[in-house]
Amino acid sequence: MRTYHQLTDPDRSGLAAQIGAQRRRVAERLAGVGRILAVMSGKGGVGKSYVTAHLGRAVARAGKAVGVVDADLNGPTIPALLQASGTTPPAVGLDGVKCISMGLLLADGAPLAFKGPSAESFVWRGAMEAAALREFLGDVEWGTLDVLLLDLPPGMQRYLELCDLLGAPPAVLTVTIPTPESRDAVRRAMRAAVDRGSELLGIVENMVGGELQGSAAADLSREFGTPVLARIPWHPTPDTWNQLATRL
Amino acid sequence: MKFLCVECDQQMAFTERALPGDGTLAATFKCPKCGRVVAMLANPMETQLVSSLGVEIGGRTVPAEAFETVGANVVTGGPAWSADAQERLGRVPSFVRGMVKKIYADYAKERGIREITPAIMDTARAELGLEGM
Numbered sequence: 001m002r003t004y005h006q007l008t009d010p011d012r013s014g015l016a017a018q019i020g021a022q023r024r025r026v027a028e029r030l031a032g033v034g035r036i037l038a039v040m041s042g043k044g045g046v047g048k049s050y051v052t053a054h055l056g057r058a059v060a061r062a063g064k065a066v067g068v069v070d071a072d073l074n075g076p077t078i079p080a081l082l083q084a085s086g087t088t089p090p091a092v093g094l095d096g097v098k099c100i101s102m103g104l105l106l107a108d109g110a111p112l113a114f115k116g117p118s119a120e121s122f123v124w125r126g127a128m129e130a131a132a133l134r135e136f137l138g139d140v141e142w143g144t145l146d147v148l149l150l151d152l153p154p155g156m157q158r159y160l161e162l163c164d165l166l167g168a169p170p171a172v173l174t175v176t177i178p179t180p181e182s183r184d185a186v187r188r189a190m191r192a193a194v195d196r197g198s199e200l201l202g203i204v205e206n207m208v209g210g211e212l213q214g215s216a217a218a219d220l221s222r223e224f225g226t227p228v229l230a231r232i233p234w235h236p237t238p239d240t241w242n243q244l245a246t247r248l
Numbered sequence: 249m250k251f252l253c254v255e256c257d258q259q260m261a262f263t264e265r266a267l268p269g270d271g272t273l274a275a276t277f278k279c280p281k282c283g284r285v286v287a288m289l290a291n292p293m294e295t296q297l298v299s300s301l302g303v304e305i306g307g308r309t310v311p312a313e314a315f316e317t318v319g320a321n322v323v324t325g326g327p328a329w330s331a332d333a334q335e336r337l338g339r340v341p342s343f344v345r346g347m348v349k350k351i352y353a354d355y356a357k358e359r360g361i362r363e364i365t366p367a368i369m370d371t372a373r374a375e376l377g378l379e380g381m
Contacts, residue, residue, distance in 0.1 A: 007250045007259040018303040088344045105346040107353040110325025117271055117292040124293060127300035131317040139314035139343060
């Protein structure tokens with residue numbers, strides 16, 4: 001019996017070529033983007049979307065063209081944080097920040113669900129979400145952007161999909177809260193990012209100065225040799241975000 | 249996936265793709281030497297997996313539309329749509345259809361409307377300034 005690779009007749013389906021065309025579509029669409037930054041954590045509830053939205057606005061106030069991809073498909077919050085609206089993607093929000101999000105497509109309160117067989121949907125659901133992310137990147141007419149921020153959900157799955165879709169690992173801005181539990185979870189994500197070859201731009205420590213005690217940002221900064229770019233208090237001012245924007 | 253005609257030791261050639269129903273995807277292959285035809289039947293879960301990759305078995309005959317996978321597969325929720333309203337929404341360009349649909353759905357939900365009809369769309373369009381949508 002011959003092997004798969006020994007059968008070399010042309011493949012009429014051209015599946016590899018179709019996948020290649022999808023990747024080229026993403027690359028062509030993002031050709032006008034100066035920098036792509038992934039905002040990630042590995043830990044849920046640390047304020048990634050909050051940081052992403054306010055950072056995007058601060059960069060925009062500095063005169064840059066900014067876009068945000070809400071890669072948290074199951075818990076989209078970017079449109080609300082940016083007060084974004086419009087009928088044509090990308091929607092435009094506060095300070096002119098553009099965005100695309102599943103929250104712009106789902107009815108209020110509706111969970112992300114896909115048509116298809118419900119039994120063992122775990123087999124295909126991940127691929128469907130990756131396809132949605134690919135379309136967010138490749139089908140939105142972003143135009144020329146100085147910065148495209150990618151707001152990632154907790155965990156590493158979306159980051160790994162992005163590495164594949166972008167063809168290269170994106171630079172990473174890490175968000176943590178001060179606690180040791182957050183530090184330990186974020187450490188895993190940062191290690192994975194380093195292993196994939198992402199540049200670590202720095203760490204933002206959020207929710208500083210209240211009940212949450214610890215030194216997560218300082219610990220991770222020492223461990224990974226990357227700076228703490230900002231410590232965000234519970235009630236930040238616009239200047240807090242403006243200073244962070246200048247440090248990127 | 250490739251198919252080998254064992255008797256002829258020959259790679260079989262793709263001939264046809266079909267969706268016969270119940271979520272089955274059928275792809276037929278023919279041995280170019282002996283003419284034997286076989287059909288590969290994918291179960292609904294496998295069919296959905298192929299669909300989620302955004303590829304066409306047998307090759308693409310038309311270029312991919314913007315938001316093709318999202319538009320075809322995401323259940324957006326919200327109020328019901330009458331057949332006429334669905335038909336009208338279908339005429340909205342695919343790359344804006346999702347956002348326009350949400351705007352109508354949110355409009356209806358805020359007003360306690362259970363089914364979106366063309367008349368509701370007309371009213372919403374006038375109130376929200378959605379000319380051409």
